[in-house]
Amino acid sequence: MATPARAMERHRTPAAPDTRSTLRALEVLLAPLAPRDFAVRLWNGETLAPAAGREARFVLVLTHPASLLRMFWPPGELIVAEAFVRGDWDVEGDLVHAVSLRERLRVGPRELLALAPLAPALLRGARSPTPLSRAAHLRGAKHTPGRDAEAVRHHYEAGNDFYALWLDERMVYSCAYFEDPTRSLDEAQEAKLELVCSKLRLAPGDRLLDIGCGWGGLVTWAAEHHGVSALGITLSPAQATLARERIAARGLGSRCRVEVADYRTLSAEPFDKVVSVGMVEHVGLARLGTYFRRAYELLRPGGLFLNHGISPATPRDRSLRARLLREGGFVQRYVFPDGELPLLDETARAAVEAGLELRDVESLREHYALTLRHWISRLERRRAEAERLVGVTGYRIWRLYMAGAADDFDRARNTVFQALYVRPDGGRSGLPLTRAYAAPP
Numbered sequence: 506m507a508t509p510a511r512a513m514e515r516h517r518t519p520a521a522p523d524t525r526s527t528l529r530a531l532e533v534l535l536a537p538l539a540p541r542d543f544a545v546r547l548w549n550g551e552t553l554a555p556a557a558g559r560e561a562r563f564v565l566v567l568t569h570p571a572s573l574l575r576m577f578w579p580p581g582e583l584i585v586a587e588a589f590v591r592g593d594w595d596v597e598g599d600l601v602h603a604v605s606l607r608e609r610l611r612v613g614p615r616e617l618l619a620l621a622p623l624a625p626a627l628l629r630g631a632r633s634p635t636p637l638s639r640a641a642h643l644r645g646a647k648h649t650p651g652r653d654a655e656a657v658r659h660h661y662e663a664g665n666d667f668y669a670l671w672l673d674e675r676m677v678y679s680c681a682y683f684e685d686p687t688r689s690l691d692e693a694q695e696a697k698l699e700l701v702c703s704k705l706r707l708a709p710g711d712r713l714l715d716i717g718c719g720w721g722g723l724v725t726w727a728a729e730h731h732g733v734s735a736l737g738i739t740l741s742p743a744q745a746t747l748a749r750e751r752i753a754a755r756g757l758g759s760r761c762r763v764e765v766a767d768y769r770t771l772s773a774e775p776f777d778k779v780v781s782v783g784m785v786e787h788v789g790l791a792r793l794g795t796y797f798r799r800a801y802e803l804l805r806p807g808g809l810f811l812n813h814g815i816s817p818a819t820p821r822d823r824s825l826r827a828r829l830l831r832e833g834g835f836v837q838r839y840v841f842p843d844g845e846l847p848l849l850d851e852t853a854r855a856a857v858e859a860g861l862e863l864r865d866v867e868s869l870r871e872h873y874a875l876t877l878r879h880w881i882s883r884l885e886r887r888r889a890e891a892e893r894l895v896g897v898t899g900y901r902i903w904r905l906y907m908a909g910a911a912d913d914f915d916r917a918r919n920t921v922f923q924a925l926y927v928r929p930d931g932g933r934s935g936l937p938l939t940r941a942y943a944a945p946p
Contacts, residue, residue: 527570538606540558601915681696779808781813
């Protein structure tokens with residue numbers, strides 16, 4: 506196999522000292538990735554080809570002589586991610602595949618020892634990185650109504666127009682359901698809406714509550730296709746405004762509405778069905794009991810509750826190493842402040858303790874990986890518009906966040922569950938003896 510130095514397509518002029526040091530550092534850092542299926546391009550245009558016989562799935566771009574320093578010191582995924590957002594490095598091509606290499610691309614004691622002699626050259630002329638200004642700065646105790654509303658505003662401050670660039674026509678901001686992987690995103694999102702409605706056995710005249718309704722995609726679908734009376738609640742005024750416009754445009758004002766409200770303070774008569782899609786991740790582990798008790802209180806006896814949420818696929822890493830490296834801190838800091846992913850057993854325990862009966866669970870992990878790839882592709886195709894709406898930094902945050910999320914689902918680091926619960930009515934569930942979810946005629 507050719508060494509990196511031999512595989513380099515060089516310009517006619519000799520490599521500068523900082524270029525030579527970077528090449529030697531790359532030999533050390535990229536050794537665990539052999540045989541490499543990607544190229545590396547330096548700031549001066551020189552290119553490190555993939556291994557012989559391998560096609561480049563992407564190009565790793567180092568934009569200046571201090572790129573490697575910015576990426577790997579101090580060690581940690583947050584540092585690498587922030588360097589990407591600043592533009593210290595970039596990826597042309599398959600960003601999901603690039604992110605998937607993170608577990609193999611580690612800087613440990615052996616790598617640090619090998620890189621030590623190169624440190625003076627890599628440090629030459631390096632300046633402190635520019636602080637990123639888009640981190641969330643929330644006030645008050647975690648998962649109180651006021652702070653939760655502030656966290657939501659941070660996440661949705663990008664604006665409705667930004668989300669409309671890459672979501673489907675109904676703006677459903679959760680995993681789609683691909684009955685066939687070749688289906689379009691719009692088709693798969695409509696299939697997911699129907700899957701939820703079928704599991705809830707919606708029937709004409711049912712009163713439906715959607716906790717965390719987003720832009721109203723589910724409440725409008727349920728009203729149009731199942732004849733229900735639907736209420737959606739969100740903490741985002743911008744979402745509520747657009748949802749109301751869409752409800753009016755479809756002539757559904759008499760059958761569904763969207764309000765800005767917190768599920769903890771909602772006052773309403775019991776509903777026949779309650780649904781929450783992509784909301785439980787923002788509840789907080791310490792508040793799961795409150796969340797499921799409110800779902801129980803908001804349901805009539807015999808009513809159904811469908812909870813759809815992301816969960817770690819394995820127990821949390823509570824090691825000192827994980828705390829020191831602050832892995833996962835990027836999403837908390839820049840995308841979903843205060844977000845916490847409860848394990849399936851934690852949500853089920855809280856629900857059962859609240860009085861609900863667990864009836865069914867389905868994993869949609871592969872569906873979310875497919876959904877995220879659609880979102881990334883659509884975002885990348887609309888790059889110029891996205892940068893106009895949220896700036897270059899915002900675009901890079903979202904692109905990296907979604908690529909990392911897709912990789913997490915691909916590799917079963919995270920999964921997503923739909924869990925169906927019933928509020929028992931004297932032991933009667935009202936459900937069929939089989940998984941015949943279709944609502945009765």
